[in-house]
Amino acid sequence: MKVIEITDVYKIYNSSEIKVNAVNAVSLDFEEAEFAAIVGPSGSGKTTLLNLLGGLDLPTSGKILIDGTDLSLLKSSQLIDFRMRNIGFVFQAYNLIPVLTARENIEFIMNLQKMSKASREERSFELLKAVGLDDRAGSRPSKLSGGQQQRIAVARALASKPRFVLADEPTANLDSKSASTLLEIMEKLNHEEKITFIFSTHDPRVVKMAHRIITLEDGKVVSDVRTE
């Protein structure tokens, strides 16, 4: 079942006299429970493509359908709401809310969705256990290591059972042990929760674990290989 359909998408930036095709005629589909990595050199358009998939930016032309919904037809407030319900984000720099505890950070999206307290607590403890941090539920981000914070960020991204998770260089700031632990957890959750994971990465460890590798160069898809 197709979760994401990208059809002939362009993203062109016009700044003064320079025209940049950040994304250039990209057409891709993503199925449920895919574990895909988008790779390429710096400036190849990975982050731009992820921003387009996440509804943070709109294509200059082309179509992006998420579960059949055309993102370009949504108003700004509808887009924010759509992101909240359907897309999870894991950023390079953890981006947890520093004044909330680990559990509260995970529950944040569920709070925005007005889920009941009981449901939120059940889900947050389930995810804390899944990422191996159930004993750190009450800790604020400043008391957690980089790897631990990123695990909490993954748990937060999955809290409301989104259709897919976009992870932009999630292992970039982590040491090798933390990165490996994180990737194992993400793969396990991908398998258990059947949620699609799409990475933008330079990290060979991520590439090694990915079931599908999409290579971008100058905004174009130059290869799309499934390893499983």
Add this chain to the structure above:
Amino acid sequence: MIPEIAWKNVWRNKSRSLIVITAVTIGVFAGVFTIAVMNSSVVQRIDAAVNEELSHIQVNNKEFRSSSDIKSLIPAYDKVVAEMMKAPGMQDLTGRIIIRGIASTAGRSTGVEINGINAAKEKQIFTLHEKLIPGTGDFLDTETKYNKAFIGEKLARELNIIRYSITEESLKKLKDEKLPGEISTKLIALKGERFTSDKKFSRAVEAVLLPGEYRKYIYLIKEAAWSYRPGSKIILSFIDINNNQTEAAFRVSGIFRTNNDMFEAMSVFVPEEELRQLTGIPENSYHRVIGRLKDNSLSEAASAYLKKELPGYEVMQWKEIQPDLAMLADMMQQIYGIFMGIILAALSFGIVNTMLMSVLERTREIGMLSAIGMNRNRIFSMIMLESVFLSLTGGLSGMLVSGIVIAATSKNGINLVQYSEGLEAFGYSAYLFPTIDAPFFIMTTILIVFTGILSSVYPARKALKLNPIEALRKE
């Protein structure tokens, strides 16, 4: 959830928030306390006017106030009294005979208003008897074989009845009032001398003290050196009901002191029966009936009732008798609001600055919040609540501090004795007892919340303009 996050965000940078909160606390305290002090002047003036001079309602013959004619008595007095007792909130009333005359002693004379009163009834309406200066007599209570008069201290000075002298007794009084020993030593030079006027005494004291010492202690020294011979004679001259010039000797049986120099200088109170005999005014005839209500707030209702029921008479409530005082009371409420508004407007700049710093520091975080699904309304609400919490915390602390200080100073009063002459000339007390009412605190709280909301607008707009993609890129 948003309020919880907003409250926690306030305390992210504790020192910065505490600085702003302290500034708001001090600003609100300064504003509220200043207003409490201003309010105390007004409240005390109104209380004094109502309790000592005017009471709540006065009924006169329609011609009386314009003509001051002794013949302008209240017709059908018993009917007036009966109707007045039916007015809403009426507690008690008394009648007065009022004539214009001259009070004189050897070499001094001045125009006065002579009030013929029933002392026992007056005590139910006014508190003037409580203003009796100790040691000067009583409030027309004692039966004597001579005519007696109760006069103000200002009038006593005008008529040269008051004397000043430095005696052992006055030096002891000054010691009890904690006058420094070296000042008392200097005053001994004046011992044995008797000064017949305030002016002469003040000059003598000025000659023995340094200028700073004189300014600081002259009021205290005058109080201690003040003396008067009970039963001093004054002559009251007036026109009786048959248009005959009449004069009679009265003995001063007591001297009162209020905060209103004009009232003290103009008013003489004598027993009603003595004045009736001298003027020929018949029994049960009065120029004015004065009513006291259970509460000040009933003045409007009582006045409206009596104006309707007594159309042939002049019915006035205290606000109409002294409209300047009424206007002052009404105007002060608006002035308090404007004053607090100005203080909070000034403080709001500090809050805006702090909030702006806080928002710009959190560019990346705000971008992230928008990315993961926090809509614009929620982001705006979060920032607005942070601003409101900041101002409320400082504002409520300021009100708490001012409440404590007002409670403390309202017990003992603030001593402005060095300015007493000027204040009392306008009818204001030299001892201020700061006071503020609950509606003012509610108004201030609303203003503080409003300040918080207004202060958040610019920073919140800055936050909403952030593009999540660009915000997330920021280090």
